[in-house]
Amino acid sequence: MPMVYAGGNDGMLHGFRADAGAANSGQELMAHIPGAVFGKLNRLMEPGYDHTYFVDGPPNATDAYLGGAWKTVLVGGLGAGGKSVYALDVTDPGNHGPSKVLWEFTDTDLGYTLSQPQIGRLASGRWVAVFGNGFNSLGDKAFLYVVDLASGARLAKIAAGGATSNGLATPVLVDANNDRIAEYAYAGDLQGNLWKFDLAAGTASVLFTARGPSGQVQPITAKPTWTVPTTRPSGGVMVFFGTGQYLGATDLGNTAVQTFYGIWDNNSDGLVTRAQLQAQTIDAQTSQFGFDLRETSANNVNYPTQRGWFMDLVPSTGPDGERVDSVPLYRYGRIIFVTTRPSSDACAPGGSSWLMELDAFNGSRATQSVFDFNSDGAFDQGDLLTSGNTASGVRSPVGIVRTPAWLDQGRSSELAFKLMAGSTGGIFSLRNRKPAQVGAVRRLMWQQLQ
Numbered sequence: 001m002p003m004v005y006a007g008g009n010d011g012m013l014h015g016f017r018a019d020a021g022a023a024n025s026g027q028e029l030m031a032h033i034p035g036a037v038f039g040k041l042n043r044l045m046e047p048g049y050d051h052t053y054f055v056d057g058p059p060n061a062t063d064a065y066l067g068g069a070w071k072t073v074l075v076g077g078l079g080a081g082g083k084s085v086y087a088l089d090v091t092d093p094g095n096h097g098p099s100k101v102l103w104e105f106t107d108t109d110l111g112y113t114l115s116q117p118q119i120g121r122l123a124s125g126r127w128v129a130v131f132g133n134g135f136n137s138l139g140d141k142a143f144l145y146v147v148d149l150a151s152g153a154r155l156a157k158i159a160a161g162g163a164t165s166n167g168l169a170t171p172v173l174v175d176a177n178n179d180r181i182a183e184y185a186y187a188g189d190l191q192g193n194l195w196k197f198d199l200a201a202g203t204a205s206v207l208f209t210a211r212g213p214s215g216q217v218q219p220i221t222a223k224p225t226w227t228v229p230t231t232r233p234s235g236g237v238m239v240f241f242g243t244g245q246y247l248g249a250t251d252l253g254n255t256a257v258q259t260f261y262g263i264w265d266n267n268s269d270g271l272v273t274r275a276q277l278q279a280q281t282i283d284a285q286t287s288q289f290g291f292d293l294r295e296t297s298a299n300n301v302n303y304p305t306q307r308g309w310f311m312d313l314v315p316s317t318g319p320d321g322e323r324v325d326s327v328p329l330y331r332y333g334r335i336i337f338v339t340t341r342p343s344s345d346a347c348a349p350g351g352s353s354w355l356m357e358l359d360a361f362n363g364s365r366a367t368q369s370v371f372d373f374n375s376d377g378a379f380d381q382g383d384l385l386t387s388g389n390t391a392s393g394v395r396s397p398v399g400i401v402r403t404p405a406w407l408d409q410g411r412s413s414e415l416a417f418k419l420m421a422g423s424t425g426g427i428f429s430l431r432n433r434k435p436a437q438v439g440a441v442r443r444l445m446w447q448q449l450q
Helices: 040-047
Strands: 002-007 012-019 029-033 060-066 070-077 086-089 100-106 117-119 127-133 143-148 154-160 173-174 184-188 193-198 203-209 223-226 237-242 258-267 278-280 283-290 290-294 308-314 330-333 334-338 354-359 393-395 405-408 415-421 427-432
Touching: 012 100, 070 127, 086 127, 100 223, 117 173, 154 203, 154 354, 184 237, 193 258, 237 334, 290 354, 330 354, 334 427, 354 427, 405 427
Parallel strands: 278 308
Antiparallel strands: 002 012, 012 029, 060 070, 070 086, 086 100, 117 127, 127 143, 143 154, 173 184, 184 193, 193 203, 223 237, 237 258, 258 308, 283 290, 290 393, 330 334, 334 354, 354 393, 405 415, 415 427
8 A cells, every 4th residue: 555654843743645546545555653752742732842852863664574574664763852763564554553553763872863774685584674883872873773673682792993973874774686685785974974884794883073274074874875877987886975964953054165975985095085076166057037046167077087976065155054964866877866954934934946967977067958948848959058068956935845746748759857846845857858668568578476
């Protein structure tokens, strides 16, 4: 059954039926109160109640083979609402009850669980949940947890260095050889380290440390994205991530330079430095087609001498607190990410965002327009900037937005759409170019599963 799951600051995870046409389409089918928030539910009844976080973390649901059968398992954290991770069997969400609660995990080094748990399978065949320890833990250090998906038993607790004032953000699991087994995980921490975890060996190593142009630490608080290069560079994995944090009131006025990175992990040369990366720049901002648009540089990365690229988020007017705190998207050789510039007034929530789209392997602007600004269904000269170059960024007209939803129109179409909900309450939709796939879909092989 198609479902949408969302946590709420009423103390519950809610599950809604997500189809149309049935008698109960759109209705809530289940709700769950994690044990770690139960003790503070009475605050909701206080006459002087002020905002309190409860089930504030993003859940993750996927299929896993447990106990000799395929099941759908949901794993979620509490975000700023607490320090635990819970797992539910949601195979039949209309039949939820105590027996569907698989486990709830706590540990002394688990902080506020802003890290979204990831679900995968190890080389041993065991299905697991993998998550960072989050922020503000008792020891204030960074750890990656690997937990048995069926029982919640801790299988590994991998230290990400020994630095304090730290915590590990959401990891991304990597299956580089497409065998349905997660070999590695990448995750960032508050000290700017991008960690690479070997899940079989239970070890951690720093792939890159993010520091800005003045040498300041750049925290990594969002989940990275990865892909296996198909042509250039050759082999290894490209990892994409941005820096900056938006976790508390003290972050509102922070104008330190933050950066977006594309790092090539070639599995052999170890630690990457900023000096090994090609710089890309934001060269101009202009108003055209009814949008505020950005033009960026088109420098080439010299692989294998260089190990990737970076773009400092500094417009021509100077640093203004722009940062990346949401997950990038990789689509058709392009990397798509959203930046956030929060309002400095804590009593006036909101701010602005830029939607950026760059060549994934060079970080350069696209050679052909990827946006249909004039809505004529084509991606051609009519969509170029007055400079004659392509646009790489569009300012959101609906305030702060997060990672866009990408919708392909069809295999034979060159058209796709990006949809974003903004902090003003509006919806931002933008037409995007994608490669048209010619020819009919064909079955190449089949296998009967007993």
